[in-house]
Amino acid sequence: MTILFSLGIVRGIIWGLASGGxxxxxxxxxxxxxxxxxxxxxxxxxxxxxxxxxxFLTGLGAFNYWLEWALGRQKEEHHADQPRWRRYFGFDxxxxxxxxxxxxxxxxxxxxxxxxxLIDRLEVSAPGMQYISPGTYNSLMSLHGIMMLxxxxxxxxxxxxxxxxxxxxxxxxxxxHLNALSYxxxxxxxxxxxxSLPAGGFDTGWTAYPPLSARAPLGMQFMLLAFYLVGWSSIxxxxxxxxxxxxxxxPGMGLFRMPIFVWTxxxxxxxxxxxxxxxxxxxxxxxxxxxxxxxxxxxxxxxNVILFQHLFWFYSHPAVYIFVLPGxxxxxxxxxxxxxxxxxxxxxxxLSSLGIAGGGAVVWxxxxxxxxxxxxxxxxxxxxxxxxxxxTGVKIFSWLATLWMGKIRxxxxxxxxxxxxxxxxxxxxxxxxxxxxPTDLHIHDTYWVVAHFHHTLFGGFVFPTMAxxxxxxxxxxxxxxxxxxxxxxxAVMTVGFFITYLPMFxxxxxxxxxxxxxxxxxxGLGPMNMVATIGGFLIALAMLxxxxxxxxxxWRGAPAPANPWRSQTLExxxxxxxxxxxxxxxxxxxxxxxxxxxxxxxxxxxxxAGGTANKGA
Amino acid sequence: xxxxxxxxxxxxxxxVFVGLMAVEVIEYIVGTTISxxxxxxxxxxxxxxxxxxxxxxxxxxxxxxxxx
Amino acid sequence: xxxxxxIENRLAINxxxxxxFIFSDAFLFAALLASRYYLLGVLRPQEVNQPLGLALSxxxxxxxxxxxxxETAAIYxxxxxxxxNILFTVGMGSLFLVGVGVEWAEAFHSxxxxxxxxxxxxxxxxxxxxxxxxxxxxLLVVLLPGQKKRLAAGNYWGVEAMVKYWHFVDVAWVFxxxxxxxxx
Numbered sequence: 060m061t062i063l064f065s066l067g068i069v070r071g072i073i074w075g076l077a078s079g080g081x082x083x084x085x086x087x088x089x090x091x092x093x094x095x096x097x098x099x100x101x102x103x104x105x106x107x108x109x110x111x112x113x114x115f116l117t118g119l120g121a122f123n124y125w126l127e128w129a130l131g132r133q134k135e136e137h138h139a140d141q142p143r144w145r146r147y148f149g150f151d152x153x154x155x156x157x158x159x160x161x162x163x164x165x166x167x168x169x170x171x172x173x174x175x176x177l178i179d180r181l182e183v184s185a186p187g188m189q190y191i192s193p194g195t196y197n198s199l200m201s202l203h204g205i206m207m208l209x210x211x212x213x214x215x216x217x218x219x220x221x222x223x224x225x226x227x228x229x230x231x232x233x234x235x236h237l238n239a240l241s242y243x244x245x246x247x248x249x250x251x252x253x254x255s256l257p258a259g260g261f262d263t264g265w266t267a268y269p270p271l272s273a274r275a276p277l278g279m280q281f282m283l284l285a286f287y288l289v290g291w292s293s294i295x296x297x298x299x300x301x302x303x304x305x306x307x308x309x310p311g312m313g314l315f316r317m318p319i320f321v322w323t324x325x326x327x328x329x330x331x332x333x334x335x336x337x338x339x340x341x342x343x344x345x346x347x348x349x350x351x352x353x354x355x356x357x358x359x360x361x362x363n364v365i366l367f368q369h370l371f372w373f374y375s376h377p378a379v380y381i382f383v384l385p386g387x388x389x390x391x392x393x394x395x396x397x398x399x400x401x402x403x404x405x406x407x408x409x410l411s412s413l414g415i416a417g418g419g420a421v422v423w424x425x426x427x428x429x430x431x432x433x434x435x436x437x438x439x440x441x442x443x444x445x446x447x448x449x450x451t452g453v454k455i456f457s458w459l460a461t462l463w464m465g466k467i468r469x470x471x472x473x474x475x476x477x478x479x480x481x482x483x484x485x486x487x488x489x490x491x492x493x494x495x496x497p498t499d500l501h502i503h504d505t506y507w508v509v510a511h512f513h514h515t516l517f518g519g520f521v522f523p524t525m526a527x528x529x530x531x532x533x534x535x536x537x538x539x540x541x542x543x544x545x546x547x548x549x550a551v552m553t554v555g556f557f558i559t560y561l562p563m564f565x566x567x568x569x570x571x572x573x574x575x576x577x578x579x580x581x582x583g584l585g586p587m588n589m590v591a592t593i594g595g596f597l598i599a600l601a602m603l604x605x606x607x608x609x610x611x612x613x614w615r616g617a618p619a620p621a622n623p624w625r626s627q628t629l630e631x632x633x634x635x636x637x638x639x640x641x642x643x644x645x646x647x648x649x650x651x652x653x654x655x656x657x658x659x660x661x662x663x664x665x666x667x668a669g670g671t672a673n674k675g676a
Numbered sequence: 677x678x679x680x681x682x683x684x685x686x687x688x689x690x691x692v693f694v695g696l697m698a699v700e701v702i703e704y705i706v707g708t709t710i711s712x713x714x715x716x717x718x719x720x721x722x723x724x725x726x727x728x729x730x731x732x733x734x735x736x737x738x739x740x741x742x743x744x
Numbered sequence: 745x746x747x748x749x750x751i752e753n754r755l756a757i758n759x760x761x762x763x764x765f766i767f768s769d770a771f772l773f774a775a776l777l778a779s780r781y782y783l784l785g786v787l788r789p790q791e792v793n794q795p796l797g798l799a800l801s802x803x804x805x806x807x808x809x810x811x812x813x814x815e816t817a818a819i820y821x822x823x824x825x826x827x828x829n830i831l832f833t834v835g836m837g838s839l840f841l842v843g844v845g846v847e848w849a850e851a852f853h854s855x856x857x858x859x860x861x862x863x864x865x866x867x868x869x870x871x872x873x874x875x876x877x878x879x880x881x882x883l884l885v886v887l888l889p890g891q892k893k894r895l896a897a898g899n900y901w902g903v904e905a906m907v908k909y910w911h912f913v914d915v916a917w918v919f920x921x922x923x924x925x926x927x928x
Contacts (some may be wrong), residue, residue, distance in 0.1 A: 128902075231751055233757050298764045302908020305755045332764060334772040344779075344867070355779065355861040363862025370775060645750055661802050682820040693809040697882045700805060700921075702799050703857055713788050717922040720894025724918040732911045738763050 062506040067119045069150030070248075074118025075247065092187060104258075108284050121149045121243055123347025124236045126323045142210055150243060152235035154422060157242045159535070161217030165210045166606070168249055172206035173602065177595055179576075184592035186580035195539060196576035198260025198278065205265040205282055206252055209289050211382045211520050213245060216236070216296050218385050218527060219324045221535070221570025224315040225630035225637060226318045228309025228646040228663065233302035241296040241525050244288050251285035264574050266375070268504050269356035269367050271655075272329050273348045280349060283342040290339040297331035302322055309629075311648035311661070315406060317638055318628050318652045318663075322409040323388030324356050326416040330377045334420070338374035369431055372423035380419040383483075383519025384412055387454055389527045390476045395653040396530075396626045397473040398465025402653045403457045414450030429503040444494035451487055466656075468631050471545035472624075475526035478553045483518025486511055489564065504574070507567025510560045517556055524558065525552070525605070532612070535621030537635040548604040562587040627650050632665040692731045697723045755901060762905050767849070768910045773916045777870060779922055780864040786927040789861055791854035793847060796927040800843045801917065807836030808914040810811055815907040818900045823892070826903070831912065837880040844873045868920050875913045882906040
């Protein structure tokens with residue numbers, strides 16, 4: 060029992076429930092004092108959720124450090140006497156712990172959101188309503204969208220958290236306590252998302268457009284609050300990433316010696332830092348409209364629903380680059396190692412990340428071509444949209460040229476990276492008709508868009524993340540993932556993916572609208588929908604294989620040496636798993652990160668814990 | 677370069693404040709008397725924000741990579 | 745071989761982080777200001793209380809001056825002057841909040857939140873007021889007795905951070921004030 064209560068998360072939950080309950084009581088007391096009906100679900104649960112989150116963080120000990128600072132005390136950190144597993148259930152400031160917390164949370168959310176969509180896929184696999192009501196369909200579909208996006212943000216933060224300090228030769232993030240706070244804001248957010256469904260769900264899709272979102276059931280409010288919290292996690296995280304990259308690089312690690320993944324993390328963090336404020340504000344405005352009767356988006360009272368779409372897409376378009384850039388960075392990390400060649404055009408690839416970020420920031424209007432956007436804005440947005448293809452193309456060509464004439468070893472990480480390139484390329488090409496006004500007007504809100512979007516996210520996040528897990532799992536745990544199960548996982552997932560999403564292009568062109576639970580049987584869309592559903596279950600099977608592989612390999616995988624892939628970047632020059640403090644002394648960076656195939660090429664010299672310098676090769 | 681002493685810095689702060697007050701009062705007069713004041717106000721906010729950012733918040737710090 | 749140890753320039757790291765936070769927070773206000781112009785253009789009702797608006801601006805600018813004086817004094821080790829100035833800043837900040845309260849009471853009658861201008865007015869002043877409130881609390885923190893030892897040791901980062909945040913709140917007002925009271 061005492062062990063249970065000494066876990067930060069248990070104390071946090073107790074504090075959270077207690078403070079949430081007290082807050083709900085106070086709101087009800089105030090309401091009855093004002094002569095309003097005591098129970099009103101919106102305000103009471105909203106305040107309880109926010110106060111409960113703060114209570115959870117307080118109980119967890121998230122604010123202790125700053126409290127001590129304010130009172131003029133500063134305690135020394137020590138957590139070495141704890142058993143290792145307990146760190147993951149408390150407020151631990153080590154970036155590697157936080158990264159694993161992020162990744163595990165991300166995978167859990169992906170499982171839930173995936174199951175939601177499997178239920179929906181079953182429903183639309185044939186015309187007519189079979190299993191669930193249209194309202195439930197809409198709620199599951201909406202939650203699938205927003206939860207997956209939350210999971211992707213968590214996964215991206217997890218990867219950046221683990222790799223960036225190691226890759227630039229830092230001992231930890233710039234602000235470790237802030238880093239832990241950024242993570243611990245997200246479990247309450249996940250809880251709110253899970254509560255959303257029993258609280259009535261919502262039928263707006265993940266985009267939460269008003270006026271529908273202003274009058275959707277209570278579940279809407281939970282989703283808006285949850286994403287507001289995730290947004291703050293994202294902003295605080297980005298401050299940390301940027302400061303770490305700017306200020307904590309090892310001696311000799313010039314900007315153009317950083318591994319590409321760090322460049323993509325940099326671009327991602329810039330986008331998060333600036334644009335997350337806009338979606339936070341947009342969602343907050345909807346909340347204010349729901350709770351306090353403000354009229355931002357009420358057309359009859361001088362509001363304007365298009366305003367929401369501008370604010371929303373001003374974040375949510377750059378957000379897709381937040382989602383995919385680190386994944387593209389992973390591809391750039393994996394390819395040179397398995398092709399034993401330097402990354403082709405390093406500087407161009409590094410800058411292309413910033414180019415994608417900058418270009419992606421000025422294209423948001425292409426989501427609104429069919430929504431009544433000002434006519435003069437259509438063509439400029441079309442042009443900027445198509446221009447984003449240029450820096451993206453730089454990356455694709457660099458990958459192809461890196462593979463060209465390489466000594467390729469087809470291990471699982473590379474297989475996933477190759478699939479990712481193909482999928483991302485299809486996603487990019489099918490995006491062009493979306494970006495061109497005349498074609499977009501026809502395919503807007505059809506399955507074409509769904510297929511395009513899932514191609515970009517699978518190619519830019521899911522497959523690269525799988526590559527990353529297979530690549531860095533030995534570093535994280537000191538054990539290999541099972542290679543044969545890995546290849547089976549890759550095969551099932553790749554096949555399942557194409558069976559799911561290629562038919563959706565056809566469906567979209569033939570008039571299948573997105574976000575509908577039922578369709579006209581005479582359209583002849585049934586068979587293709589059935590194929591897509593079968594593919595969806597194949598992807599689920601592949602994920603199951605993946606999780607089994609993770610758990611079993613963690614327990615009894617083959618032991619991994621420090622540098623199994625003969626990589627040159629800094630994280631591989633440490634033991635597997637790396638020591639708590641990463642580097643015992645600052646590594647000295649002396650060369651480019653991808654000098655494969657060049658005799659004598661060294662990226663960095665790393666000092667081991669107590670011995671002579673260990674040359675990285 | 678010898679550091680200017682505390683008194684000189686405090687005086688600088690006061691001068692900046694006078695400048696800010698001047699900007700604000702001009703804004704007020706422009707805003708309450710001229711119709712279609714938006715372009716003038718846009719021009720006026722630049723020195724206002726700039727004075728605070730430069731003299732009070734020391735924005736030039738962000739260019740020193742090593743801090744002070 | 746001699747290994748150099750990790751030398752972190754904590755002040756530079758902290759400053760970078762704070763500037764990034766301020767930069768990000770600025771976009772919160774940017775979103776609100778953009779919304780105001782998008783919804784309403786330069787429309788402004790006649791009922792806005794012009795003298796009160798000017799008074800609020802002067803109060804906030806004055807508080808920025810004293811915040812600057814307090815920070816400078818802290819850097820030069822003049823602790824008494826520092827406390828005096830920061831206390832004055834806190835007072836001005838509180839006075840500003842009272843002024844906003846008066847303004848809100850009036851606004852409820854002249855342009856209630858259920859009108860477009862009222863919506864933007866209450867949101868902008870509300871968010872800015874929230875920043876003022878947190879700024880006041882932040883400045884109170886550096887006045888806590890526990891902070892004395894730190895200042896005496898020449899570690900004035902806390903003061904610098906809170907004062908920078910306070911100035912940022914003032915900069916935000918420099919944009920909000922004309923947007924709500926003066927444009928036409």
